[in-house]
Amino acid sequence: MGDQLLIGVNGAAGRMGQRVAVLICQDPDLKLGAALESENSPALGKDAGEVAGIGPIGVKIQSELTDRVDVIIDFSLPAGLIKIAGICAERQIGLVAATTGLTPEQRNEVLTASQTTPLILAPNMSLAVNLMMKLVREAAHSLKNSPGGVDVEIIERHHRFKEDAPSGTALHFGEIVADEMGQTEHVHGRAGRPGPRPVCEIGYHALRTGDNVGEHTIVFGMMGETIDLTVRGHTRDSYVYGALTAAKYLAAQKPGLYTMADVLGLN
Numbered sequence: 158m159g160d161q162l163l164i165g166v167n168g169a170a171g172r173m174g175q176r177v178a179v180l181i182c183q184d185p186d187l188k189l190g191a192a193l194e195s196e197n198s199p200a201l202g203k204d205a206g207e208v209a210g211i212g213p214i215g216v217k218i219q220s221e222l223t224d225r226v227d228v229i230i231d232f233s234l235p236a237g238l239i240k241i242a243g244i245c246a247e248r249q250i251g252l253v254a255a256t257t258g259l260t261p262e263q264r265n266e267v268l269t270a271s272q273t274t275p276l277i278l279a280p281n282m283s284l285a286v287n288l289m290m291k292l293v294r295e296a297a298h299s300l301k302n303s304p305g306g307v308d309v310e311i312i313e314r315h316h317r318f319k320e321d322a323p324s325g326t327a328l329h330f331g332e333i334v335a336d337e338m339g340q341t342e343h344v345h346g347r348a349g350r351p352g353p354r355p356v357c358e359i360g361y362h363a364l365r366t367g368d369n370v371g372e373h374t375i376v377f378g379m380m381g382e383t384i385d386l387t388v389r390g391h392t393r394d395s396y397v398y399g400a401l402t403a404a405k406y407l408a409a410q411k412p413g414l415y416t417m418a419d420v421l422g423l424n
């Protein structure tokens with residue numbers, strides 16, 4: 158199958174990386190070309206399919222990219238993303254960057270890869286979540302001059318293993334709302350006596366329970382009524398399908414920065 162796209166996965170032994178490997182193997186247009194982990198990973202040298210629970214597929218997990226690939230999909234940690242972004246930029250390999258929890262400086266460093274290679278850097282790859290981003294923008298735009306003011310709070314729920322908070326997706330929802338409505342303060346939880354809530358705030362609430370793969374609710378609270386917009390993931394495959402679609406999209410693009418809205422036809 159010579160015309161298959163060769164995909165590398167960075168963070169191959171992780172929760173997301175394993176599902177990326179499995180769903181690549183189920184897609185006739187794709188082939189897993191490389192499986193990468195950090196240099197200290199206990200998974201180094203193991204078969205990526207065995208680690209993902211589907212039996213051997215002939216791709217060993219490595220810490221360095223030695224094989225040719227067309228696009229890399231990264232679900233790792235900020236340090237892992239920065240390293241692979243440098244490699245992708247140098248070798249002109251398309252990069253689907255899904256890792257969250259980056260500092261602004263780390264984000265800028267990753268973004269420089271788009272000068273030499275096609276790049277997507279998005280906190281959420283799911284179709285439903287990206288559609289919600291459009292709906293939230295529309296709601297924020299329509300409600301911004303509501304008499305009595307509108308209080309926006311963002312509630313997210315994720316599994317107990319998640320390392321960053323609030324989620325990258327929650328922060329992005331907040332950016333969309335602030336862009337439309339002009340809030341200037343981003344408040345993370347409340348305790349003590351914060352006093353009456355100023356309308357210039359967006360509040361974020363990060364719940365960490367069990368094995369939740371990701372839920373986001375954007376609350377638009379007004380005097381007399383409330384709108385809750387909620388999107389829920391059922392399995393991690395919702396993110397993986399988006400990432401695979403993004404990889405196929407990037408393989409046909411020139412160097413530059415692209416968005417999931419471009420990939421999913423939501424513009």
Ligand SMILES: NC(=O)C1=CN([C@@H]2O[C@H](COP(=O)(O)OP(=O)(O)OC[C@H]3O[C@@H](n4cnc5c(N)ncnc54)[C@H](OP(=O)(O)O)[C@@H]3O)[C@@H](O)[C@H]2O)C=CC1
Pocket residue numbers: 167168169170171172173174193194195196197198199231232233234236237238240254255256257258279280281282283321396
């Ligand atoms: N954009 C999106 O749609 C989504 C984004 N995410 C984000 O993806 C990231 C990963 O999530 P998840 O799979 O749950 O996390 P995991 O911790 O399960 O997986 C991350 C993997 O990356 C590995 N890793 C750590 N450092 C490096 C490195 N330097 N190079 C390569 N690999 C490395 C980890 O190894 P070790 O355990 O040995 O450190 C681990 O196997 C998170 O930032 C999460 O928020 C998650 C879901 C959807």
Ligand SMILES: O=C(O)C1=N[C@H](C(=O)O)C[C@H](O)C1
Pocket residue numbers: 257280281315316319323324325326327370371372
């Ligand atoms: O860590 C996760 O699981 C997820 N992380 C992403 C985020 O931080 O927004 C996306 C999704 O919600 C799952």
